[in-house]
Amino acid sequence: AQSVSQHNHHVILSEAASLELGCNYSYGGTVNLFWYVQYPGQHLQLLLKYFSGDPLVKGIKGFEAEFIKSKFSFNLRKPSVQWSDTAENFCAVNPYSGGYQKVTFGTGTKLQVIP
């Protein structure tokens, strides 16, 4: 079964700082990868997804992520964070298949941006 590790549990940054949140997964085959964001008091929303093709994917609100297959990683980045980026971010992975496969979520990284 697949698993997801998010090593940073809580990240505090000042506005305009650059962001990189780590996500590593364990699964031997092809995977689909997602980053979701949960703003305070709200539900999870999709930030970006990787299915195939260009390993650098761009999402909403200036976020991007790079899939590095050799490192089993899918790190989330943003060049300059804003106070409104304060949220909890979840990495998720599921095996690529012709049928349904369960998605596994990481434990989340709380991002706090200080004005």
Added chain:
Amino acid sequence: NAGVTQTPKFQVLKTGQSMTLQCAQDMNHNSMYWYRQDPGMGLRLIYYSASEGTTDKGEVPNGYNVSRLNKREFSLRLESAAPSQTSVYFCASSDPPGQDGGNQPQHFGDGTRLSIL
């Protein structure tokens, strides 16, 4: 377009009571899911329904039952609530895997905060 609607938003129960959490989606998605979210543990899948008429256990199904009433609705029932079931519960839905085999992103409801005393 409401997306995924969960009711109730908040609920307090006593140990041993039962209740049903309701979830409905209006996006014509085939697949629906129930998760619980606990601090430091992320989202854990309780049950899912890949398509109407089917349900399967997820990672933490003990103490729960589900019903896929129709394509729109997927309910979660706690038969005898326990304090360990205090959590925030999220329902989600998604399209079925695409023709290329890739699972589609999930759309989440606003959650139900459940406290069991």
